[in-house]
Amino acid sequence: MNFLHMTESNFSLKKIEISVSEAEKRTGRNAMNMQETYTAYLIETRSVEHSDGQSVLTDSLWRRYSEFELLRNYLLVYYPHIVVPPLPEKRAEFVWHKLSADNMDPDFVERRRIGLENFLLRLASHPILCRDKIFYLFLTQEGNWKETVNETGFQLKADSRLKALNATFRVKNPDKRFIELKHYSDELQSVISHLLRVRARVADRLYGVYKVHGNYGRVFSEWSAIEKEMGDGLQSAGHHMDVYASSIDDILEDEEHYADQLKEYLFYAEALRAVCRKHELMQYDLEMAAQDLASKKQQCEELATGTVRTFSLKGMTTKLFGQETPEQREARIKMLEEQIKEGEQQLKSKNLEGREFVKNAWADIERFKEQKNHDLKEALISYAVMQISMCKKGIQVWTNAKECFSKM
Amino acid sequence: MSGGPPKALPSTGPQSLRDMPHPLAGSSSEEAVGGDSTPSPDLLTARSFGDKDLILPNGGTPAGTASPASSSSLLNRLQLDDDVDGETRDLFVTVDDPKKHVCTMETYITYRITTKSTRVEFDLPEYSVRRRYQDFDWLRNKLEESQPTHLIPPLPEKFVVKGVVDRFSEEFVETRRKALDKFLKRITDHPVLSFNEHFNVFLTAKDLNAHKKQGMALLTRVGESVKHVAGGYKLRSRPLEFAAIGEYLDTFALKLGTIDRIAQRIIKEEIEYLVELREYGPVYSTWSALEGELAEPLEGVSACIGSCSAALEELTDDTTEDFLPVLREYILYSDSMKSVLKKRDHVQAEYEAKLEAVALRKEERPKVPADVEKCQDRMECFNADLKADMERWQNNKRQDFRQLLMGMADKNIQYYEKCLMAWESIIPLLQEKQEAK
Numbered sequence: 001m002n003f004l005h006m007t008e009s010n011f012s013l014k015k016i017e018i019s020v021s022e023a024e025k026r027t028g029r030n031a032m033n034m035q036e037t038y039t040a041y042l043i044e045t046r047s048v049e050h051s052d053g054q055s056v057l058t059d060s061l062w063r064r065y066s067e068f069e070l071l072r073n074y075l076l077v078y079y080p081h082i083v084v085p086p087l088p089e090k091r092a093e094f095v096w097h098k099l100s101a102d103n104m105d106p107d108f109v110e111r112r113r114i115g116l117e118n119f120l121l122r123l124a125s126h127p128i129l130c131r132d133k134i135f136y137l138f139l140t141q142e143g144n145w146k147e148t149v150n151e152t153g154f155q156l157k158a159d160s161r162l163k164a165l166n167a168t169f170r171v172k173n174p175d176k177r178f179i180e181l182k183h184y185s186d187e188l189q190s191v192i193s194h195l196l197r198v199r200a201r202v203a204d205r206l207y208g209v210y211k212v213h214g215n216y217g218r219v220f221s222e223w224s225a226i227e228k229e230m231g232d233g234l235q236s237a238g239h240h241m242d243v244y245a246s247s248i249d250d251i252l253e254d255e256e257h258y259a260d261q262l263k264e265y266l267f268y269a270e271a272l273r274a275v276c277r278k279h280e281l282m283q284y285d286l287e288m289a290a291q292d293l294a295s296k297k298q299q300c301e302e303l304a305t306g307t308v309r310t311f312s313l314k315g316m317t318t319k320l321f322g323q324e325t326p327e328q329r330e331a332r333i334k335m336l337e338e339q340i341k342e343g344e345q346q347l348k349s350k351n352l353e354g355r356e357f358v359k360n361a362w363a364d365i366e367r368f369k370e371q372k373n374h375d376l377k378e379a380l381i382s383y384a385v386m387q388i389s390m391c392k393k394g395i396q397v398w399t400n401a402k403e404c405f406s407k408m
Numbered sequence: 409m410s411g412g413p414p415k416a417l418p419s420t421g422p423q424s425l426r427d428m429p430h431p432l433a434g435s436s437s438e439e440a441v442g443g444d445s446t447p448s449p450d451l452l453t454a455r456s457f458g459d460k461d462l463i464l465p466n467g468g469t470p471a472g473t474a475s476p477a478s479s480s481s482l483l484n485r486l487q488l489d490d491d492v493d494g495e496t497r498d499l500f501v502t503v504d505d506p507k508k509h510v511c512t513m514e515t516y517i518t519y520r521i522t523t524k525s526t527r528v529e530f531d532l533p534e535y536s537v538r539r540r541y542q543d544f545d546w547l548r549n550k551l552e553e554s555q556p557t558h559l560i561p562p563l564p565e566k567f568v569v570k571g572v573v574d575r576f577s578e579e580f581v582e583t584r585r586k587a588l589d590k591f592l593k594r595i596t597d598h599p600v601l602s603f604n605e606h607f608n609v610f611l612t613a614k615d616l617n618a619h620k621k622q623g624m625a626l627l628t629r630v631g632e633s634v635k636h637v638a639g640g641y642k643l644r645s646r647p648l649e650f651a652a653i654g655e656y657l658d659t660f661a662l663k664l665g666t667i668d669r670i671a672q673r674i675i676k677e678e679i680e681y682l683v684e685l686r687e688y689g690p691v692y693s694t695w696s697a698l699e700g701e702l703a704e705p706l707e708g709v710s711a712c713i714g715s716c717s718a719a720l721e722e723l724t725d726d727t728t729e730d731f732l733p734v735l736r737e738y739i740l741y742s743d744s745m746k747s748v749l750k751k752r753d754h755v756q757a758e759y760e761a762k763l764e765a766v767a768l769r770k771e772e773r774p775k776v777p778a779d780v781e782k783c784q785d786r787m788e789c790f791n792a793d794l795k796a797d798m799e800r801w802q803n804n805k806r807q808d809f810r811q812l813l814m815g816m817a818d819k820n821i822q823y824y825e826k827c828l829m830a831w832e833s834i835i836p837l838l839q840e841k842q843e844a845k
Contacts, residue, residue, distance in 0.1 A: 191694050223663040377702065387712075388828060408806060
């Protein structure tokens with residue numbers, strides 16, 4: 001359970017617990033008035049009094065996956081310098097044969113419930129995101145929340161994909177650290193994808209190995225029927241083989257939890273890339289502004305000194321249609337000087353913005369790195385513990401079987 | 409059982425056996441014919457005693473005790489106890505040291521057969537000879553011919569599909585060596601077969617090939633007499649115990665076949681699992697190269713998975729090399745036993761037919777003609793030998809399977825222990841820097 005301190009002005013300092021406690025199948029009508037089935041999740045918020053540690057249910061409402069998505073998209077726009085926690089996967093991927101790829105499958109829904117809870121807890125434990133009003137309303141305001149979010153007009157503020165792509169290719173001087181980070185997030189995404197794919201195949205094969213042993217149970221039982229002294233030993237050994245075969249189900253279910261932990265960081269890689277993209281965009285914007293300013297300054301200088309070094313349409317037309325009058329030239333110089341002044345202001349503020357962004361983003365990235373190292377180490381430890389448990393179970397079963405065989 | 413009377417048997421037994429006409433030794437010049445030689449008093453009495461007991465309409469033998477009519481069965485019964493006591497063992501045979509021989513015509517493997525014995529049948533206390541599979545095959549055929557009433561242990565399969573199995577690979581040769589060793593040890597443990605002269609020759613002769621050619625003519629006739637029995641007579645009714653054995657063997661072979669298939673399937677699944685593990689482990693290494701603080705833990709996990717892969721490979725190799733061959737051996741054993749049972753049936757059928765013929769010729773009574781008597785002897789000896797061998801076989805089977813299955817369980821335990829060790833050793837590595845923070 002993670003705790004969040006609400007420090008909003010209208011709330012006293014309290015500890016808050018968030019949980020996504022239930023999932024429910026619902027039917028309703030969608031935007032096109034067609035009937036659809038979806039799953040709704042119950043979000044409960046409890047505040048914990050300092051003194052006695054008792055928790056009181058303060059809010060409880062139902063949300064569906066698309067509302068979580070909306071929340072996240074909003075946060076992405078308004079906090080571009082933050083590595084925004086990812087949502088659990090929309091569709092089941094990296095499945096091995098026993099897992100269902102069906103979104104309505106109860107196991108998938110259960111794992112998603114846990115993932116959504118984790119998402120909210122991540123937000124709640126983030127020093128900046130936890131203070132967001134829209135997030136707060138997500139937890140507390142059932143009706144009208146969607147409208148409230150849309151009213152912020154965040155979709156309009158979002159950077160277009162095309163713009164971002166353009167910037168990525170054309171930016172000349174991005175901060176080196178962001179280049180490295182982007183490279184890292186690409187590699188991370190690739191390696192975790194690979195890992196998850198192979199792990200799913202490993203799970204599949206392991207399942208096969210265990211289940212085939214179940215056949216021993218049956219045949220030992222049949223064989224024991226024709227034996228005199230050997231019968232009992234065979235029969236009881238067969239029972240242990242059945243136990244062995246059925247033990248794999250729980251083992252692999254636990255392993256899914258490990259896979260989910262890895263998946264979170266797979267999706268986190270995308271969040272990292274988003275921050276890098278924002279930097280590239282801002283940097284590109286800055287470079288374009290500086291370039292524009294420089295060219296205007298040059299134009300101005302040429303006009304003033306009479307030398308034409310830079311190409312300008314005005315210059316061209318003057319050449320074709322005759323010189324302009326000194327008044328016209330003065331006017332133009334004046335306009336340019338205005339623009340240059342404006343431009344310099346803009347460049348200054350853009351520079352400042354850019355530096356602020358880099359500073360804040362990097363602070364969050366450092367925070368993220370620590371979180372990642374901590375979480376993944378925990379995940380690896382729990383994975384090792386799972387393997388140890390599996391080995392111990394295996395030793396137990398085979399030792400029991402061996403004892404039965406010894407009594408043959 | 410040690411001390412006293414039983415001790416006398418090993419030394420006297422073999423001798424009297426040699427002098428005693430074996431029911432089916434027939435016209436072999438080396439064995440005494442018919443009742444010309446003087447059997448030891450004990451055995452004579454036993455024989456006549458057995459006669460009366462055993463003329464039962466359906467040819468059944470009294471349940472429980474083996475018929476005393478056959479000298480060999482008497483021997484069997486007493487020596488069964490002796491076998492349990494290793495102290496009275498006087499013959500030790502080992503197969504080892506496989507060597508490859510490359511000749512112009514062919515390439516083959518020979519194995520060293522070492523024999524140590526205090527038995528009088530052996531001129532020297534110790535022998536060391538080299539034999540190839542062909543020789544073992546020859547021995548087995550000779551034993552089947554000369555001891556048709558006994559269960560001859562099986563040999564590992566003769567033919568291997570070229571291209572699929574490498575006849576000269578270490579694993580194949582070792583598996584075969586173990587099977588051949590077992591084959592000889594089973595003969596060694598058998599109170600009748602171990603005294604067979606072909607066995608002796610196999611263990612001792614410098615040039616077996618020369619011997620093979622020599623002994624051919626003599627022994628074919630013995631084989632003939634057995635083969636003649638096989639045709640023409642229909643069995644009235646099989647004694648219950650032999651019917652039961654037959655049924656048992658059918659189901660037994662079936663179950664072993666199923667276990668063989670399951671084991672093969674497990675190996676297949678394990679190999680496929682291994683393939684995936686071999687890709688899985690290195691991915692952690694690749695990831696580790698990207699990271700700073702996580703580099704060591706990830707590399708550690710990669711190494712762990714590598715250790716588990718190695719352990720798994722050992723497990724599948726062991727199953728293939730040790731488990732499957734023994735299963736198959738017992739399937740072969742059941743098959744050869746079924747054919748011995750068939751022969752027994754034929755012997756019984758012949759006897760019954762002859763008896764019936766005599767019963768119809770009323771003037772011959774009450775004296776039973778010699779040839780019918782001979783048939784009866786044949787049948788009774790066969791029954792007794794078979795019963796004794798079956799008992800021995802059941803005992804050995806129980807021990808062999810106990811050992812085999814315990815071995816299988818052991819190998820699995822070892823596999824999991826290796827994996828456990830790997831994962832446990834990595835926990836401190838994973839936790840280390842956590843605390844440092």
